Amino acid sequence: MKSETIEEVARIARLELTETERTEFSRDLEEVLEYFSMLDEAPGEKEYGLNPVEILDMLREDEVGQEIDPELLVKMMDMFEDLVRGPRLV
């Protein structure tokens, strides 16, 4: 696997890989993808869903509600006054 490929995949996945990791994961991915290529000869059905069983859409009434106490959620966040602090945007 090309070094640029693994770097691109890591960038998309938001992972910083060390030189060693890049080499090791490159090799691992190649071996596993080689195994995945078995799928090329596999019989596949033309019609398929995303789930193994049928599922239903569950809708609810458009009513305002709060399942979880907002106080509890605020305690878990990094707050500054009543704003949630996060990393720099620009």
Next chain:
Amino acid sequence: MFSELIDEMPLDSSFKFNFSAKDNLCTIDFQTRAGSKILDGYRPPFDATPVRRLRRAGGLLVGKTNMDEFGFGTFCTNSGYGVPRNPFDIERSCGGSSGGAAAAACLLEDHISLGVSTGGSISCPASFCGVVGLTPTYGRVSRYGLVDYGNSLDKVGILARSSSMIKNHFPTIAGSDPMDPTSCAQPALDLDETQIDSIAVPREAMENIHPAVMDSFLRALDIMRDRLSIDIHEVTVPSLRFALPAYYVLATSEASTNLARYCGMRFGVKGDDVTQHFNDYFSSVRSKNFGKEAKRRILLGTYSRMVGFRNRYYLKALSVRQTVISDYARVLKEHDLVATPTMPFIAPRFSEIERMKPIEMYRADFLTVPPNLAGLPHISVPCGYVDSMPTGMQLVSQHWSEGVLLNIANMWEGVFQYRFPGARQ
């Protein structure tokens, strides 16, 4: 085996039973870390539905059981919080990813463990630790409050020393939950006893298995034939060969999406430098706190979904899943159950695991993956002892027929005695 345990047993005797929950199930009074450093310190503000239902039925949650990080593993060696040891031999693995759950079910009498299976994470440790593990039909038990690995593959189930213990509590956790839409199309649970006449054994599941394990399995089939009057038929299910690669494509694809939420903002560990640009902030937290196997699976899944590869891997895997489902349906029309050994070997030693390559570990799942991929309910029961280590038999039935599995397991317990390590009697 516990990543977090209750401080003291309450003196209050109003609790009717004890249970533990795998650490990827949200619990109000214990941390929920799913075996990962990235969730260190995370205290959910709610209980997962299966936990809530068991508590409401009088259950005392005694602790959270250790697991492979996010469910990524077959030997419970990928936890950020230690490695549980097999109760039968402490140099050997508990199996994964519900390793702690299986160890607790084995060692603690009168205890049921909530486990979770994506590709076999209830069956495998049940087999290695000599306990019964029920993996219900996908959608039978609500996944609300479960830390996602693969949304189309995850199922919450139970491990315990006997099928009757599982039967007592399974109805409590099963059933529609409006908080999990995928649990809302299920038919009613039917645990009535049924006639079991015929078991099918796929030829494809009889290869690459340790001879002593195969021997135990064949002897178990003989017992079923002779003492339970069940016919055993060999069948062929060609698509089984492709279940494993299809599973790993779907599981890693779904996992890589699900793990995108762990970026140092909302759950667990936060980054230490908010002056960083957000991409660097996210990358830094993720790189420092995800384990090796988590990173490997994220990379695999991301690659499988990328433009240019999506058709070949992801969409193909979905269509192969449908073939596996159809093939099982065909066999289960003629037979009540499909049986195979649960794992191709007994619990390996930690020294052996260290020498395994990732692809070898993935391929160890070839017996548990097919029913998991197809969302079919299955049960693993101890069926023999090799070098004093337990080995399991896995039985699969049609979608929604957990009753048949609990029935066969109960019948099996009438003709086969399980052994447990001397420890806590």
